Each structure stands twice: as structure tokens, then as C-alpha cells.
Amino acid sequence: MKPNSHNMKSIFKLVPVFCLLLFVMSSCKSQKAVVDANQEPEEVIEETTPEPTPPVKEEPKVDPEAANRALDARLSNYFGQIANATSINAANNNIREAVGMFSNGEAPVLIIFYAANGTEDFDEPTTITKYLNYLKDLKKAPHKVKEMVMDSQGRIKELVLVKK
Numbered sequence: 001m002k003p004n005s006h007n008m009k010s011i012f013k014l015v016p017v018f019c020l021l022l023f024v025m026s027s028c029k030s031q032k033a034v035v036d037a038n039q040e041p042e043e044v045i046e047e048t049t050p051e052p053t054p055p056v057k058e059e060p061k062v063d064p065e066a067a068n069r070a071l072d073a074r075l076s077n078y079f080g081q082i083a084n085a086t087s088i089n090a091a092n093n094n095i096r097e098a099v100g101m102f103s104n105g106e107a108p109v110l111i112i113f114y115a116a117n118g119t120e121d122f123d124e125p126t127t128i129t130k131y132l133n134y135l136k137d138l139k140k141a142p143h144k145v146k147e148m149v150m151d152s153q154g155r156i157k158e159l160v161l162v163k164k
Contacts, residue, residue: 071156072145075101079141082132091136098132103157105129111143112162128159 078098085091099105109131114121126134135141142164149158 068148071101071148075145075148075156075159076141078132079135079143082135083139083141085136088136095129095132095136099129101156102128102159103151103153103155107157107159109159109161112146112160115162128156131161 075098078094078101081094082091082098085094105128107128109126109128111123111126112120113123143161144164145159146162147160148156151157
């Protein structure tokens with residue numbers, strides 16, 4: 001006996017409908033039981049538990065002296081990299097990075113050439129860009145950082161150097 005192809009097609013059409021009906025019934029949002037018509041519905045008391053507050057994280061205290069020492073070391077490292085660069089392009093890249101630590105490329109640089117009895121004599125003031133290019137040409141870094149004046153964004157706005 002050969003199955004009727006028309007009956008098979010109608011069965012295959014009913015399978016998706018049946019699956020859809022089963023899905024709709026199982027995904028009903030309300031999971032309440034059906035209440036008898038004579039029975040009063042029970043009062044539902046929802047318990048609200050307050051969400052736990054996350055612990056307050058204390059801001060790590062930044063030691064200004066440690067921050068200045070780190071900035072000083074980073075700047076001195078740039079001085080050495082610029083003076084000992086293997087190519088002009090490498091030196092120029094280091095100059096660009098170092099200038100990024102300053103409020104602008106025209107930040108003043110003061111170099112102390114003599115200090116005695118509490119008096120300091122300064123060389124003619126220059127800018128950070130000119131000083132870094134001087135290091136590139138000189139091929140050595142003869143100065144170390146004595147003092148840095150910072151702006152409100154934490155960038156260097158004035159630099160005082162002294163001979164090593």
C-alpha cells in the first residue's frame with residue numbers, strides 16, 4: 001500500500017504549527033497556577049531586598065615626590081635616548097614623545113651654570129624643543145633635572161636643569 005502524498009504534505013504542514021503552539025504555551029510569562037473561579041486569589045507579597053552597595057574604593061594616594069621622581073626619571077631617559085639615537089629619525093621620534101610631556105613645545109628651560117652661596121647663575125633661557133634638538137646635535141646629555149614646574153593637567157610648564 002502506497003502512502004498518499006497529499007496526506008503526508010498535510011502532516012508536514014501541521015508539525016511546524018504544533019511546534020509553534022507548544023512553544024507559545026511553554027513560554028507564557030505568567031507562571032501562576034489557574035485559580036478556581038470560587039477561590040479567591042492569594043495575596044502575593046513581594047519581598048524586596050535592598051541591593052548591596054558596592055564597597056567604596058579609596059583613591060590611591062599619589063605621593064607627589066614619587067610622581068616627580070618618576071617624571072624626572074622618564075625625562076632623563078628621553079634625554080639619553082635623544083643624545084644616543086642611532087639615527088636622526090629615531091632622535092626626532094623621541095623628541096616628539098618628550099615634548100608631549102610638556103604643556104607646549106615652547107615651555108621655558110633654564111640651565112644653571114654656576115651656583116654658590118645660595119645664588120644661581122642661569123644660561124640664556126631656551127625652549128624645550130630647542131634644548132632637545134641641542135641634545136640631538138651634541139650627542140650627549142650633560143644636564144640633569146633640578147626642578148620642574150607643573151601645570152594643572154600634570155604637564156611640565158617650566159624646567160630647570162643643572163650640570164651633571
